[in-house]
Amino acid sequence: MDSKFSRSWINMRIHYDNMARSRILTEFIEKNDLYKNYHMIDMCTGSGSFLIWALKQGLFPNRAILVDNDINLLKSIKSNLRQNFKNIYAIKSNNNNLDLTISDKSQQNSNVSIVKENCDTYEINDTQPHIISYSAAIDLMSKSSIDICLSKIKRENILFLSLCFDGKVKWKPSHPYDKYIMSYFNKHQSYDKGFGKALGYKSIDYVKKKAKELEYKIKIADSPWIIQNESSDDIIFLKRYVSDIKKSLFHMDGIDRSMLRHWYNHKIDSISNKIIKVQVGHKDLLLYKK
Numbered sequence: 001m002d003s004k005f006s007r008s009w010i011n012m013r014i015h016y017d018n019m020a021r022s023r024i025l026t027e028f029i030e031k032n033d034l035y036k037n038y039h040m041i042d043m044c045t046g047s048g049s050f051l052i053w054a055l056k057q058g059l060f061p062n063r064a065i066l067v068d069n070d071i072n073l074l075k076s077i078k079s080n081l082r083q084n085f086k087n088i089y090a091i092k093s094n095n096n097n098l099d100l101t102i103s104d105k106s107q108q109n110s111n112v113s114i115v116k117e118n119c120d121t122y123e124i125n126d127t128q129p130h131i132i133s134y135s136a137a138i139d140l141m142s143k144s145s146i147d148i149c150l151s152k153i154k155r156e157n158i159l160f161l162s163l164c165f166d167g168k169v170k171w172k173p174s175h176p177y178d179k180y181i182m183s184y185f186n187k188h189q190s191y192d193k194g195f196g197k198a199l200g201y202k203s204i205d206y207v208k209k210k211a212k213e214l215e216y217k218i219k220i221a222d223s224p225w226i227i228q229n230e231s232s233d234d235i236i237f238l239k240r241y242v243s244d245i246k247k248s249l250f251h252m253d254g255i256d257r258s259m260l261r262h263w264y265n266h267k268i269d270s271i272s273n274k275i276i277k278v279q280v281g282h283k284d285l286l287l288y289k290k
């Protein structure tokens, strides 16, 4: 099965993801004075959404390592950074590879290594304390991949699992088929998305259970998308969201396609002509050793 993520969709999400992210990590960093000398390793980085958010929060890692197995997404990191930080940071690349240097006006540098690799097999050799992040990824992962991810916490490191989909989508106004469609959507979330059979929204409880067993501390915060069809960008995004749901579910065994079409047409009509709001549930989970 093709588990590749669409570059246009991942790039479109950056704005909505960044608005949704909780302050759980920034508060932790402030409280523990981790600003100095911190390194970041962003696994399943896609097109660099998490680094963009971190820089916008004033987190400027000395070194960042961004890992993903999709070269097409990795190649858009530079342009996304440039687009988001025009006149704020200088972003230079080495012509021979994907790596970047981000410099601020005082010539402080952040060296960004961009690595095309499978996150399950990627070995972290960094000896400096670091934050390991997985953004919008944990619900795509299998039990064994989550076990590997949790094993990456060493003494001083922090693991930050953000935008973990919790299986709940609420539309206002709702439609009588919303529940039916969501039940198939959540079933679809358990298909292979790059790590074998995914846990979907159940990954959140799995991480909580494992954290307890491993005696890790865990902090949890909500980070939902709350999107109303206000601007033309919102309308484009919401139409893409329902269209992707329709496409994903259309060939699933057992689905009633006429109900799916009806649901889709109703949503498109509401997004185009009425006021409609969607809340897509996510959680941010921060884990560290006691």
Ligand SMILES: C[S@@+](CC[C@H](N)C(=O)[O-])C[C@H]1O[C@@H](n2cnc3c(N)ncnc32)[C@H](O)[C@@H]1O
Pocket (backbone or CB within 6 Å): 005, 010, 013, 017, 043, 044, 045, 046, 047, 048, 049, 050, 067, 068, 069, 070, 073, 117, 118, 119, 120, 134, 135, 136, 137, 140, 193, 194, 195
């Ligand atoms: C939903 S996207 C999230 C991207 C990014 N973290 C963000 O927040 O926009 C999931 C990412 O996981 C990557 N991925 C899936 N399986 C992977 C694997 N086994 N190793 C590395 N990356 C993987 C995909 O290429 C994709 O970029």
